[in-house]
Amino acid sequence: MKVPLLDLTGQYEQIKEEIMEVMQKIFQEQHFILGPRVKALEAELAQYCRTVDAVGVSSGTDALMISLMAAEIGSGDVVLTTPYSFFATAGVVHRLGAQPAFCDIEPDTYNLSPARFAETLERFKGMDKARLRAVIPVHLYGQCADMDPILELSKKANLTVIEDAAQAIGAEYKGKRAGSMGDFGCFSFFPSKNLGAFGDGGCVTTQVESTGHRLRILRVHGSEPKYYHPMIGGNFRLDTLQAAVVSVKLKHLDGWTEKRRENAARYRRYFESAKLENRVALPIEKESRHIYNQFVIRVKDKRDALKAFLAESGIGTEIYYPIPLHLQPCFSYLNYRKGDFPEAERAAGQTLALPIYPELTDAQAAYVVEKIQEFFMKAK
Numbered sequence: 539m540k541v542p543l544l545d546l547t548g549q550y551e552q553i554k555e556e557i558m559e560v561m562q563k564i565f566q567e568q569h570f571i572l573g574p575r576v577k578a579l580e581a582e583l584a585q586y587c588r589t590v591d592a593v594g595v596s597s598g599t600d601a602l603m604i605s606l607m608a609a610e611i612g613s614g615d616v617v618l619t620t621p622y623s624f625f626a627t628a629g630v631v632h633r634l635g636a637q638p639a640f641c642d643i644e645p646d647t648y649n650l651s652p653a654r655f656a657e658t659l660e661r662f663k664g665m666d667k668a669r670l671r672a673v674i675p676v677h678l679y680g681q682c683a684d685m686d687p688i689l690e691l692s693k694k695a696n697l698t699v700i701e702d703a704a705q706a707i708g709a710e711y712k713g714k715r716a717g718s719m720g721d722f723g724c725f726s727f728f729p730s731k732n733l734g735a736f737g738d739g740g741c742v743t744t745q746v747e748s749t750g751h752r753l754r755i756l757r758v759h760g761s762e763p764k765y766y767h768p769m770i771g772g773n774f775r776l777d778t779l780q781a782a783v784v785s786v787k788l789k790h791l792d793g794w795t796e797k798r799r800e801n802a803a804r805y806r807r808y809f810e811s812a813k814l815e816n817r818v819a820l821p822i823e824k825e826s827r828h829i830y831n832q833f834v835i836r837v838k839d840k841r842d843a844l845k846a847f848l849a850e851s852g853i854g855t856e857i858y859y860p861i862p863l864h865l866q867p868c869f870s871y872l873n874y875r876k877g878d879f880p881e882a883e884r885a886a887g888q889t890l891a892l893p894i895y896p897e898l899t900d901a902q903a904a905y906v907v908e909k910i911q912e913f914f915m916k917a918k
């Protein structure tokens with residue numbers, strides 16, 4: 539049996555007619571940049587995320603970048619974040635001339651630890667406090683970071699809060715939607731995210747009307763009106779074709795999220811019968827709505843051998859992420875060492891994402907767990 543990590547073809551079959559219809563219209567109109575379709579999607583996204591505004595941008599990476607620019611973060615500034623995320627979370631900080639600094643994660647959710655965050659803030663107090671400008675909590679795998687203490691600590695330290703919600707559209711924390719809690723919410727429409735475009739795309743959500751206005755200026759090279767530049771922005775536009783695809787898919791998103799959640803529950807049942815609790819730890823649902831962009835297990839021993847065995851058995855898996863950000867060669871100038879963030883380092887050596895996409899069948903899920911069980915029987 540073949541079980542790819544992600545298969546988008548089944549999803550496409552469900553929306554083919556809707557997509558074809560709107561694509562034909564756009565080809566007739568020949569209007570490809572921003573325009574009323576992007577505007578309409580922005581209103582739909584703001585409503586979905588329960589925010590005042592949403593601004594379509596060119597990618598999740600650019601959503602983070604433009605948020606930092608809107609907060610005027612740049613040379614000499616420091617931005618705190620987790621060492622256990624996709625590279626873009628910290629990459630954008632460096633690209634703006636600021637410096638990323640890391641705090642370790644919680645071992646159960648893999649999200650930024652409020653306790654470690656508090657300690658880091660204490661350490662900065664004695665040093666150059668003024669340089670510390672923002673924090674980027676990441677809602678990893680589709681589950682929100684523990685936002686209450688993060689928001690409270692940030693408020694006291696006067697930090698801008700930029701939620702990296704690229705993996706978490708529709709996720710909730712105590713009834714609040716991802717992207718609605720911080721100063722900025724950053725989303726990605728990369729095809730493997732729960733709400734994926736047919737290419738790159740993203741958006742930034744905000745609860746402040748004037749911030750939406752500012753982001754729209756930055757999105758077009760900082761110009762307002764056209765060819766007059768009160769600030770320096772870039773080309774961060776979401777194009778019309780991608781907006782139309784995302785708009786069609788958004789109507790289906792909650793149905794697909796429910797299927798992902800059902801698949802997670804199904805995995806839990808199969809893992810329980812397989813009696814693998816000494817080998818494998820399942821993801822925990824700490825916050826009220828985990829949207830399972832990934833279903834990530836922790837494999838205490840032989841993770842890489844298990845991954846190889848599953849690949850031989852036709853099962854696609856992935857390691858998100860094999861090297862924590864503080865140990866990436868490009869960040870060696872930050873002078874972090876191995877051992878600085880033990881939880882992130884342990885996670886990098888033990889996590890494994892299993893297929894969880896909505897169209898995954900019961901038989902496929904059963905087969906995945908069966909093969910994991912087979913591997914550990916042999917490994918004994």
Ligand SMILES: *Cc1c(COP(=O)(O)O)cnc(C)c1O
Pocket residue numbers: 597598599600623624626627676702704705725726727728738739740
């Ligand atoms: C995907 C992702 C991004 C970047 O989004 P792109 O659209 O690929 O630029 C940023 N942060 C996290 C946590 C992501 O998963």
